[in-house]
Structures are given as structure tokens and as C-alpha cells.
Amino acid sequence: MEIKREIYEAIVSYPAETPPEVGGIIGSREWPVIDMFVGDPGKKGPFGCSYVPDTTFLNETIRQWLQEGILFQGIAHAHFHGVRTLSDGDRAYIRRIIEAMPAQIKSLYFPIIVLPERELVPYKAELADGELVIVEDLLKVV
Numbered sequence: 001m002e003i004k005r006e007i008y009e010a011i012v013s014y015p016a017e018t019p020p021e022v023g024g025i026i027g028s029r030e031w032p033v034i035d036m037f038v039g040d041p042g043k044k045g046p047f048g049c050s051y052v053p054d055t056t057f058l059n060e061t062i063r064q065w066l067q068e069g070i071l072f073q074g075i076a077h078a079h080f081h082g083v084r085t086l087s088d089g090d091r092a093y094i095r096r097i098i099e100a101m102p103a104q105i106k107s108l109y110f111p112i113i114v115l116p117e118r119e120l121v122p123y124k125a126e127l128a129d130g131e132l133v134i135v136e137d138l139l140k141v142v
């Protein structure tokens, strides 16, 4: 995952130190470099402490970005207590999002903002023959 330094800084400084988990949408004007971020306070999840994307906001932003030539690249969200791995809930919404994408979008990024370290762990998700494959990607800040 290639990302502009100012956007990287914006993402890792977005979440507050305390729950609830929040996230945001990442996009690319100059693909494949991620150079857009819009924060999303999310919706209250069933367990109170997990990020649930606000899909109305998400879809509205993706549509608006398309008109401006910005490609949706995925969703970042925060984890507390240094948790660097995706939860089952995360995997469930990643599947829903990636299955709803137009066919030309082959993969998306779902980076975790790890707190309190404010470190970004980039996960890349793609569908391979209908199977969801998620791998940790290399982070390149440009």
C-alpha cells in the first residue's frame, strides 16, 4: 500500500485515545498512491467497541469521489490496546464491501490504526475465485 505522507499523518492522528472505534475512507486520485482520507465516526456496533462503517456515508462518498475522478481504495479503522489483527466482525464487513464492488475493482485496503502506538498496519483484501483472501501488505509512505 502506497500512501502520501500527509494522508498517512491524517489517518494515524484521526482517532481519539478512547473508544468508540472510528474509521475512514481512503481513496486515490493518482492510483495506486492513496492520497485521500475522509473520517467516519461510524455507527454503534452490537458490542459497543467495534467499528461498523456507516454505509450510507460510505456509498455517498464513493459516488461523489467517482464524479471527481477519485478511486475508492478501502477503509481504515482504529484498534485499541495494540491489536494489530482483524476481528471476525472486520472480516465480515470486508466481505460485504468487497462483494458489493463493481467487477473492475479487484482489491481494496483495510488498514488498522493501532492505538496507542498510532501505527498503520495495511491489510489488502481481494476475491480469488469467490474466496476472500486478506494479507498484510507492505506500507510505503511517499
Ligand SMILES: [Zn+2]
Residues within 6 Å of the ligand: 050, 051, 077, 078, 079, 086, 087, 090
Ligand atoms: Zn477492527
